[in-house]
Amino acid sequence: MSVLVLCERRSDGIDEPSLQALAFARALYPGTSVHALACGVAADEVAPLLGAYGVETLHVAEHEVFDTYAPHAVARAAVELAGRLRLHALLAGGSEQGNEVVARVGALLDLPFAANCVAAEAGPPLRVTRVRWGGSLLEEALLHAELALLTVAPHAVAAQETNDGPAAVERFAPALDDADLLVRVRERARAAGGGVTLADAKVVVSAGRGAGSAEGFAPVEELAALLGGAVGCSRAVTMAGWRPHTDQVGQTGTKIAPELYIACGISGATQHMAGCKGAKRILAINTDPDAPILESADYAVIGDLHDVVPAIAAAIRAARNEKAGAE
Amino acid sequence: MRILVAVKRVPMTGGTIVLTPDARAIATQHLGFTISPHEECAVEEAVRLVEREGGESVVLTLGPPEAEEQLRDAMAVGIDRAIHLVTDEEEWDGQATAGAIVEAVRAEEASSGPFDLLLFGNESADAGGYQVGVRVAHALGLPCVTGLKGIEVRGRLVRCEQEVPGGRDVFEVPLPALLTVKEGLNLPRYPSVPGRMRARQRPIARHEPQRPPARLEKLRFVVPEGERKEAEILGRGPEAAPKVVELLDQLGLLR
Ligand SMILES: Cc1cc2nc3c(=O)[nH]c(=O)nc-3n(C[C@H](O)[C@H](O)[C@H](O)COP(=O)(O)OP(=O)(O)OC[C@H]3O[C@@H](n4cnc5c(N)ncnc54)[C@H](O)[C@@H]3O)c2cc1C
Ligand SMILES: Nc1ncnc2c1ncn2[C@@H]1O[C@H](COP(=O)(O)O)[C@@H](O)[C@H]1O
Numbered sequence: 001m002s003v004l005v006l007c008e009r010r011s012d013g014i015d016e017p018s019l020q021a022l023a024f025a026r027a028l029y030p031g032t033s034v035h036a037l038a039c040g041v042a043a044d045e046v047a048p049l050l051g052a053y054g055v056e057t058l059h060v061a062e063h064e065v066f067d068t069y070a071p072h073a074v075a076r077a078a079v080e081l082a083g084r085l086r087l088h089a090l091l092a093g094g095s096e097q098g099n100e101v102v103a104r105v106g107a108l109l110d111l112p113f114a115a116n117c118v119a120a121e122a123g124p125p126l127r128v129t130r131v132r133w134g135g136s137l138l139e140e141a142l143l144h145a146e147l148a149l150l151t152v153a154p155h156a157v158a159a160q161e162t163n164d165g166p167a168a169v170e171r172f173a174p175a176l177d178d179a180d181l182l183v184r185v186r187e188r189a190r191a192a193g194g195g196v197t198l199a200d201a202k203v204v205v206s207a208g209r210g211a212g213s214a215e216g217f218a219p220v221e222e223l224a225a226l227l228g229g230a231v232g233c234s235r236a237v238t239m240a241g242w243r244p245h246t247d248q249v250g251q252t253g254t255k256i257a258p259e260l261y262i263a264c265g266i267s268g269a270t271q272h273m274a275g276c277k278g279a280k281r282i283l284a285i286n287t288d289p290d291a292p293i294l295e296s297a298d299y300a301v302i303g304d305l306h307d308v309v310p311a312i313a314a315a316i317r318a319a320r321n322e323k324a325g326a327e
Numbered sequence: 328m329r330i331l332v333a334v335k336r337v338p339m340t341g342g343t344i345v346l347t348p349d350a351r352a353i354a355t356q357h358l359g360f361t362i363s364p365h366e367e368c369a370v371e372e373a374v375r376l377v378e379r380e381g382g383e384s385v386v387l388t389l390g391p392p393e394a395e396e397q398l399r400d401a402m403a404v405g406i407d408r409a410i411h412l413v414t415d416e417e418e419w420d421g422q423a424t425a426g427a428i429v430e431a432v433r434a435e436e437a438s439s440g441p442f443d444l445l446l447f448g449n450e451s452a453d454a455g456g457y458q459v460g461v462r463v464a465h466a467l468g469l470p471c472v473t474g475l476k477g478i479e480v481r482g483r484l485v486r487c488e489q490e491v492p493g494g495r496d497v498f499e500v501p502l503p504a505l506l507t508v509k510e511g512l513n514l515p516r517y518p519s520v521p522g523r524m525r526a527r528q529r530p531i532a533r534h535e536p537q538r539p540p541a542r543l544e545k546l547r548f549v550v551p552e553g554e555r556k557e558a559e560i561l562g563r564g565p566e567a568a569p570k571v572v573e574l575l576d577q578l579g580l581l582r
Binding site: 134190296 | 496
């Protein structure tokens with residue numbers, strides 16, 4: 001018996017969630033041979049990398065459709081391969097793409113699928129712990145299936161290198177019909193670059209309903225600019241139309257991982273906090289000393305953001321002027 | 328156009344999640360309920376498309392009798408009518424949910440004609456299964472594009488945009504199709520008072536599907552141990568600013 005991990009390509013190799021899924025699979029079935037499927041990759045570039053992460057055999061599906069992202073064709077290729085291997089489990093990273101492709105495999109094979117697992121114990125039945133509510137709640141469940149389908153929640157485990165040599169490569173051309181080729185990226189619209197993105201910013205300054213209006217964001221923007229950071233907001237703000245949804249932090253917005261998250265006039269609902277679990281430190285600015293966000297914040301200033309934020313901006317300027325003067 | 332939208336009733340948890348004593352559900356006595364945000368956008372998109380192209384929109388949910396509230400909410404912003412697959416309080420797994428929805432869609436299409444578009448959320452807010460829409464599409468033999476933040480119907484084709492790091496990926500599929508969407512697709516409208524009144528009159532068709540055994544069988548929930556922190560109070564009001572600057576300096580963020 002063996003396991004199969006679907007590996008998502010990235011311009012410079014294989015994406016991190018796939019490597020994490022490999023570590024998860026090896027821990028779940030120690031000693032079992034690990035197969036990987038990658039679509040549309042240069043086998044000789046990827047085989048050494050995947051070998052180093054414990055893959056015994058790399059299966060490369062070849063078809064012109066894999067020049068772009070074609071999730072249904074990937075699922076078809078995985079199903080074809082799964083039919084040839086004797087598998088305990090088929091896994092992928094818990095990225096949008098990993099979840100989508102494994103869901104399609106589940107639909108094609110009419111098998112249950114557990115998305116975003118953080119732990120698992122071999123069965124049968126396989127026992128999983130999976131993430132719900134964007135990370136605010138865990139579910140323990142049994143997966144009743146001959147072939148377990150699951151994805152691994154991002155950062156549930158770390159990618160782990162072994163000292164193995166390159167994976168053996170097996171190429172195949174999956175049988176795909178017109179319907180399988182339909183869903184594919186036709187065009188990539190690149191966003192105009194520039195500016196710090198919310199997901200990558202080292203500092204994020206957010207405001208919530210406490211900002212009171214779209215204009216209430218002026219001092220927040222100023223503080224973010226002074227710190228070279230990005231502006232974020234809560235869903236209360238996007239629903240009010242004060243900021244675009246691209247600024248929203250949370251379960252249904254962007255997940256952020258800054259060094260410092262400054263959350264002004266945000267109460268700290270679980271769905272908001274689901275988006276900033278990756279923040280190293282949180283500073284809350286809130287009029288209410290009992291706001292739930294104070295239970296996940298490292299630092300707090302109790303006060304009206306309309307007074308506190310401009311005062312911080314002024315103090316930063318003063319401190320910088322002083323430093324400049326001293327030099 | 329005929330459009331179906333699938334929505335799920337979920338609790339609005341606040342600052343902490345509290346479980347029932349058997350840990351098999353969230354304690355909801357003190358909570359309100361809502362439609363997941365992704366699905367609110369699906370509802371709004373369906374209403375806009377029918378406003379523009381004509382036709383009919385239908386909202387469907389599988390859930391307890393109280394889920395009628397979410398069907399009324401959807402009709403209050405302009406959905407024409409509803410299908411309620413009434414269950415007991417027990418949650419269904421993704422496969423069972425998809426199976427019941429497929430049957431309901433087939434029955435509805437047999438009586439009222441085919442749908443051009445089926446809209447789902449990319450993932451439900453509470454279960455986060457990432458699968459019901461994909462399964463329904465497969466069973467109905469429809470093309471499926473997921474996680475969309477842009478939808479544009481052009482005749483019998485639909486152009487679909489997914490947000491990816493650095494830009495957008497564009498797909499194009501023929502109708503009929505099933506699309507799953509994400510919040511940010513549009514800004515949903517608020518229901519008006521007349522809208523709410525009208526929604527009370529709109530028809531709801533009810534069915535009681537039988538729940539098959541769960542193949543992803545929930546045992547219990549666990550609230551993850553976030554580190555509960557005692558925030559260090561840096562001060563009150565604007566006088567706290569110097570302390571904040573000190574902190575920024577310590578963290579190397581002042582440069
Ligand atoms: C399924 C689902 C998904 C969701 N996804 C998200 C998501 O991705 N992101 C998200 O943010 N929310 C999300 N929400 C909504 C979430 O539950 C909360 O409703 C929302 O985060 C509240 O926003 P808020 O903190 O700005 O507003 P409120 O909860 O109203 O809090 C306002 C806070 O500001 C403080 N305040 C008021 N005035 C001032 C002032 N002048 N100065 C300083 N402080 C002040 C108040 O004390 C209070 O703490 C989701 C909800 C659901 C049900
Ligand atoms: N009980 C339900 N009733 C109606 N639609 C549902 C239900 N559960 C899930 N869906 C739809 O399927 C999508 C994906 O759900 P999930 O697979 O649970 O993440 C949701 O966003 C809804 O559109």
